[in-house]
Amino acid sequence: MTSTLITGIGLLSTQSEIDDVRDAAVVLDGDRIAWVGIGNDAPAADDRVDVGGRAVIPGFVDSHAHLVFGGERSAEFAARMSGQPYSAGGIRSTVAATRAASDDELRQNVHRLTRELINSGSTTFEIKSGYGLTTQDESRALRIAREFTPETTYLGAHVVAPEYADDPTGYVDLVTGEMLDACAPHARWVDVFCDRGAFDADQARAILRAGMSAGLAPRVHANQLQHGPGVQVAVEMGAASADHCTHVDDGDIAALADSGTVATLLPGAEFSTRSPYPDARRLIDAGVTIALATDCNPGSSFTTSLPFCIAVAVRDMHMTPTEALTAATVGGAKALRRNDVGSIKVGARADLVVLDAPDPIHLAYRPGVDIIHQVWRAGAPVRRAADER
Amino acid sequence: MTSTLITGIGLLSTQSEIDDVRDAAVVLDGDRIAWVGIGNDAPAADDRVDVGGRAVIPGFVDSHAHLVFGGERSAEFAARMSGQPYSAGGIRSTVAATRAASDDELRQNVHRLTRELINSGSTTFEIKSGYGLTTQDESRALRIAREFTPETTYLGAHVVAPEYADDPTGYVDLVTGEMLDACAPHARWVDVFCDRGAFDADQARAILRAGMSAGLAPRVHANQLQHGPGVQVAVEMGAASADHCTHVDDGDIAALADSGTVATLLPGAEFSTRSPYPDARRLIDAGVTIALATDCNPGSSFTTSLPFCIAVAVRDMHMTPTEALTAATVGGAKALRRNDVGSIKVGARADLVVLDAPDPIHLAYRPGVDIIHQVWRAGAPVRRAADER
Numbered sequence: 001m002t003s004t005l006i007t008g009i010g011l012l013s014t015q016s017e018i019d020d021v022r023d024a025a026v027v028l029d030g031d032r033i034a035w036v037g038i039g040n041d042a043p044a045a046d047d048r049v050d051v052g053g054r055a056v057i058p059g060f061v062d063s064h065a066h067l068v069f070g071g072e073r074s075a076e077f078a079a080r081m082s083g084q085p086y087s088a089g090g091i092r093s094t095v096a097a098t099r100a101a102s103d104d105e106l107r108q109n110v111h112r113l114t115r116e117l118i119n120s121g122s123t124t125f126e127i128k129s130g131y132g133l134t135t136q137d138e139s140r141a142l143r144i145a146r147e148f149t150p151e152t153t154y155l156g157a158h159v160v161a162p163e164y165a166d167d168p169t170g171y172v173d174l175v176t177g178e179m180l181d182a183c184a185p186h187a188r189w190v191d192v193f194c195d196r197g198a199f200d201a202d203q204a205r206a207i208l209r210a211g212m213s214a215g216l217a218p219r220v221h222a223n224q225l226q227h228g229p230g231v232q233v234a235v236e237m238g239a240a241s242a243d244h245c246t247h248v249d250d251g252d253i254a255a256l257a258d259s260g261t262v263a264t265l266l267p268g269a270e271f272s273t274r275s276p277y278p279d280a281r282r283l284i285d286a287g288v289t290i291a292l293a294t295d296c297n298p299g300s301s302f303t304t305s306l307p308f309c310i311a312v313a314v315r316d317m318h319m320t321p322t323e324a325l326t327a328a329t330v331g332g333a334k335a336l337r338r339n340d341v342g343s344i345k346v347g348a349r350a351d352l353v354v355l356d357a358p359d360p361i362h363l364a365y366r367p368g369v370d371i372i373h374q375v376w377r378a379g380a381p382v383r384r385a386a387d388e389r
Numbered sequence: 390m391t392s393t394l395i396t397g398i399g400l401l402s403t404q405s406e407i408d409d410v411r412d413a414a415v416v417l418d419g420d421r422i423a424w425v426g427i428g429n430d431a432p433a434a435d436d437r438v439d440v441g442g443r444a445v446i447p448g449f450v451d452s453h454a455h456l457v458f459g460g461e462r463s464a465e466f467a468a469r470m471s472g473q474p475y476s477a478g479g480i481r482s483t484v485a486a487t488r489a490a491s492d493d494e495l496r497q498n499v500h501r502l503t504r505e506l507i508n509s510g511s512t513t514f515e516i517k518s519g520y521g522l523t524t525q526d527e528s529r530a531l532r533i534a535r536e537f538t539p540e541t542t543y544l545g546a547h548v549v550a551p552e553y554a555d556d557p558t559g560y561v562d563l564v565t566g567e568m569l570d571a572c573a574p575h576a577r578w579v580d581v582f583c584d585r586g587a588f589d590a591d592q593a594r595a596i597l598r599a600g601m602s603a604g605l606a607p608r609v610h611a612n613q614l615q616h617g618p619g620v621q622v623a624v625e626m627g628a629a630s631a632d633h634c635t636h637v638d639d640g641d642i643a644a645l646a647d648s649g650t651v652a653t654l655l656p657g658a659e660f661s662t663r664s665p666y667p668d669a670r671r672l673i674d675a676g677v678t679i680a681l682a683t684d685c686n687p688g689s690s691f692t693t694s695l696p697f698c699i700a701v702a703v704r705d706m707h708m709t710p711t712e713a714l715t716a717a718t719v720g721g722a723k724a725l726r727r728n729d730v731g732s733i734k735v736g737a738r739a740d741l742v743v744l745d746a747p748d749p750i751h752l753a754y755r756p757g758v759d760i761i762h763q764v765w766r767a768g769a770p771v772r773r774a775a776d777e778r
Contacts (some may be wrong), residue, residue, distance in 0.1 A: 074750040081703050081753070116758060180733050271704055271756055275398055285685070308697075308757020314470050315660055321467050361463040367660055368697020369505060 001030040004379070006352065010053035013360050015072035015330040017341035026056070028350040031378035036344055047273070052374055055362075057325060059123025059351030060306040061231045061332030061342045063151075064243050064264055064293035067113045068106055069131045071097030072296050078079040080273065090299045091131070091159050098131035098141070106314050112373035113296060114148050116304035120370075123351035123377040124332070124341045126151040126293075128191060130158030135179040144187035151336055154180070154216060157200050157207045176210035189240075190216035192229035201229035208237045217337070223247045224269065235259040241291065241335040246270065246278045249269050256288040262335040264291040265327070267312040268301035291331035292324060311367040321361045326361040350379035390419040390442070390651045393768070394434035395741065399442035401775045402749050404719040405732035415445070417739040420767035425733055440743045443762055444751075446714065448512025449695040450721030450731045452540075453632050453653055456502045457495055457530040458520045460486030462687050476775065479547050480520070487520035487530070496533050502685060503537050505693040509759075512740035512766040513721070515540040515682075517580060519547030526570040531575035540725055542578035543569070543605060546596045548587050560590050565599035571704030578629075579605035583619035587702035590618035597626045606726070612636045622758040626650045630680065630724040635659065635667045645677040651724040653680040654716070656701040657690035680720035698706065700756035710750040725729060739768035 004028050012024035012200040018036060025042035027035035069215055076090055098106070110127070117125050127149050129141035145152040156175040164171035179299045180190075190211025194204040207287075208218040218237050222230025224244035230253025231252040234242035247300055256263050263283050265290065270277045284290060292309050295301040303309070310324040319327065340349050354374040362388060375383035394416050401413035414431035416424035424432055455536025465479055476777040487495070499516070506514050516538050517529035527545045534541040545564040553560035569579075572705040583593040587610075607626050611619025613633035613765060620641040623631035631645065633655040645652050652672050659666045663721025673679060681698050682692040692698070699713040708716065729738050744751060751760055764772035 072754075074746075074748050074754045077754045078750050081707075082709060119759070120757075129703055160622045268558030268756070271700075272754070302751075302755045303757045305757030307716050311660075311757075315663055318470075320404070320471060357463075358461070361467050362691075365461075365463045365661070366691050367465045367657065368509075368700075368757060370508070 002047060002070055003027055003034065003045035004049060004057070005042055005046040006049050006051060006263055007042060008050035008052050009039065009056045010358050011055040011360075012344065013055065013057045014324065015058050015345040016345040018345060024056070026344065027351065028379045030377065031350055033218070033344060033346055033348050034352050036346060053358065055355045055357055055360050057088070057353050057355065058329045058342055058344050059353055059375065059377060060121045060328045061336065061338070062117060062122040062125040062306060063241065063291050063332040063335040064294050064295050065117070065125055065127055065297070066130060066297035067110045067127045068129060068145055069094050069109065069298055070101030070105060071298065077272065086235065094131045094298055095133050095162070099137050103140065103144065103215045106141070107147065110144060110148055113304055116177070118306055118375060118377065119370045119383050120305045121353040121370065121375055122306055123375065124151065124302070124336070124338065125127045125149055126153055126336060128153040128155040130155030130185065133158065133161035134299050134366065135174070135182045138179055139182040139186060142183050146186050150188060152187045153191045153219065154183040154187040154211060155191045155193070156180070156183065157192040157199055157204070158192065168203070172199075172206060175200070175207055180210055180214055184211070184214040184216060187216055187221050191219045191221060193221040193223060194233055195223070195228055196225045201233050204230070205237065206232045208233070208239070209335050219243065223252065231256060235261050240337050243293070244278070244284065246271065246275065248278070248283070253283060253286045253288060255375060256283070257286045262289045262291050264293050264335050265313065265317065266293055266295035266301060267309050267317060268296045268303045271312055272301050272303070277317045280319050284319070284323060289331060289334055290323070290327040291335040292327040293332060293335070306372070307363045308368070311364045314364040321364045324364060325360050350376055352376040391436060392416055392418045392423065393436040393438060394431055395438050395440060395445070395759035396428050397439035398428065398430060398445045399747050400444040401733065402444065402446045402714065403733040404447050405713055405734040413445070415741065417765065417768045420736055420739055422733060422737050422739050423465045425735060427544060429760060440763070444744045444746055444749050446742050446744065446749050447718045447731055447733050448742055448764065448766060449510045449717045450725065450727070451506060451511040451514040451682050451693040451695060452630065452680050452721040452724040453504070453655060453684050454514055454516055455497045455519060455684070455686035456516045457518060457534055458483050458487045458498065458687055459490030459494060461689065462700050465688070466661065475530050481551055481755045483520045483687055484522050485550070488523070488526050492529065492533065496536070499533060499537055502693055507764060507766065508761065508772050509694045509696055510742040510761045510764055511693070511695055512764065513540065513725070513727065514538055515542055515578070515725060517542040517544040518572065521545030522547065522550035524563070524571045528570055528571040528575060531572050535575050539577060541576045542580045542608065543600060544580040544582070545569070545571040545572065545712065546581040546588055546593070548582065557592070561588070561595060564596055569599055569603055573600070573603040573605060576605055578608050580608045580610060582610040583622055584610065584617055585613070585614045590622050593619070593622045594626065597622070597628070608632065612641065620645060624650050629726050632682070633658065633667070635670065636662065637667070637672075642672060642675045642677060645672070646675045651720065653724050654683050654702065654706065655682055655684035655690060656698050656706060657692045658684045660701055661692070663691050666706045669702065669708050673708070678723055679712070679716040679718060680724040681716040682721060682724070692723070696760070697757070700753045703753035710753045713753060714749050739765055741765040761772065
């Protein structure tokens with residue numbers, strides 16, 4: 001096992017109980033962080049990398065992504081930008097393309113998108129099913145997702161499968177029965193889209209309960225398209241996260257603040273559906289824990305860039321650059337109930353992003369610009385330094 | 390001189406009188422485009438590059454960028470995001486840092502930013518002075534800018550230099566006298582910031598007239614911070630472009646529509662100052678020619694990414710993806726009165742961007758994602774293919 005001293009860190013943002021450190025160094029030992037502190041105090045290591053005064057942050061944790069799909073929906077996007085509203089119905093066109101795709105086509109698409117994620121600094125990512133909607137296609141999606149991440153989420157309850165359009169109860173039976181049995185071995189999480197055009201509160205409860213009985217932990221797509229019961233169901237069921245939270249009322253916010261449920265905000269979806277953004281300030285001021293994630297999917301948010309989401313969260317959701325960075329790192333880790341990623345501390349996984357900037361504020365200050373200089377994941381350099389590319 | 394056949398182009402968006410072509414090919418001969426058409430009809434060439442069905446567009450033309458400066462202003466940005474409004478006054482802090490920087494520091498910063506521009510697909514870019522505000526510092530900025538582009542703009546009239554705070558008339562005399570004499574040999578354009586806190590209509594006219602007498606062509610920073618006379622002055626003086634156009638009335642729009650003056654919209658500035666966006670629809674519907682540019686500068690828009698500007702223009706300014714692409718290519722070329730860049734046609738400079746996408750809609754559909762696969766500039770590959778990086 002090799003140790004590496006990363007030194008010359010102008011500003012280290014740890015996102016842990018350690019305050020930010022200037023002129024810092026970090027020692028990686030194998031896949032873990034072994035030491036964090038002032039550069040001058042750093043112990044020796046086998047290798048030494050000087051990052052030339054750049055800022056270093058934890059790898060981002062993208063806790064919400066739909067990466068197993070076929071096809072794309074750029075024409076639907078262009079139509080929407082000309083005034084057509086977004087609805088959950090577009091999901092069905094991706095379902096058809098996903099079912100028609102071969103395993104290798106799906107795998108190559110996930111590979112491409114996870115490379116994008118890693119290149120933009122995300123070292124931990126969740127992947128959902130939800131474009132198969134048959135027992136075979138959902139379990140296939142989760143098997144493929146598992147090749148890329150342990151954070152796999154069973155989302156058979158994305159929308160009612162087209163074959164069950166007239167029998168939603170029958171589809172809930174499938175999702176909580178045979179489909180769950182086939183999917184649970186490949187998933188860590190169970191999720192449900194509790195919203196207009198998808199599943200109501202009782203259906204959502206039944207789906208989450210069945211998943212939990214099968215050993216999965218709950219998370220919920222809540223309150224994206226309109227105000228509804230999603231957030232309350234998430235809190236009631238002890239979900240790790242209520243995702244979207246675009247339309248929430250005082251009761252929802254109070255419930256989140258009193259719970260262990262993280263509010264995962266997905267500004268890429270509001271950006272790409274031209275919808276109003278969630279009120280991050282109200283949530284933060286009430287004490288709710290916030291995560292930022294990409295929601296990467298071909299319909300409503302085809303971005304893999306957490307730096308982009310940070311820039312929009314700062315500009316349009318009035319989060320401070322510091323709050324946005326926290327939400328995209330340790331916030332995402334909390335939404336996945338992970339303590340080993342999302343922050344820089346001894347014992348954590350060695351996931352670091354070296355920014356081509358003196359301060360992480362540049363993630364929002366330089367919108368659209370690739371300022372990711374280098375990425376380390378589990379102790380290995382997974383994106384080469386900018387000057388070596 | 391080597392010729393290169395670029396083939397396997399799934400969709401070629403020419404932005405010229407040639408309609409978009411599917412299954413297209415382009416032949417580059419030296420630094421020029423020698424042939425455009427259907428792949429099967431393509432003539433032979435010395436080299437052959439197959440782009441695997443990807444979309445190809447003209448290189449972007451960034452007609453508005455302030456790249457010669459010292460320092461950065463991320464702390465000011467963070468303060469602004471916490472509620473402090475933007476004013477032209479912040480320019481003065483960059484003036485101090487620019488004057489204090491060595492030639493090599495300035496040159497290295499321009500080099501870094503132009504690399505970012507090229508990597509994000511911009512193959513033509515304008516560079517302004519405007520952070521020196523002394524005869525020596527303005528002419529130095531333009532000499533350095535000229536090392537990178539022929540599209541250099543004398544912007545001694547960015548704000549009144551701090552030394553002339555109590556004598557703006559004296560500063561206009563300097564800008565139209567000794568400073569102009571020193572700068573004109575290194576510039577193609579003369580520009581003035583005609584807005585609140587900068588220069589009024591009479592001052593702007595005097596500055597543009599003096600520049601034109603010295604052989605420079607006019608362009609104007611107009612109507613960014615509030616409604617004012619900037620657009621009318623630009624049209625009256627025959628400016629190539631009125632830049633910003635954030636606050637315009639019916640009279641301004643009618644004047645632009647009847648003129649040869651392009652309206653250059655700079656959504657990066659509205660994004661990073663959290664200001665209302667210009668009303669692109671109203672301008673387009675009135676028949677005004679639109680350019681999109683980055684306004685790259687350390688105060689109000691520190692982005693080099695025209696793909697980012699396109700995504701924001703589509704989302705927040707209601708431009709269609711096609712309109713935004715046109716504005717960022719041939720629109721920018723018109724704002725620089727260039728006919729040899731910004732479109733793909735025989736005889737034009739061989740500036741091409743290969744997108745890692747089947748359609749240029751993806752520039753807006755995939756916000757924040759680096760979908761630039763390869764960049765050709767004057768016939769040479771200036772960004773390696775994504776899979777070779």
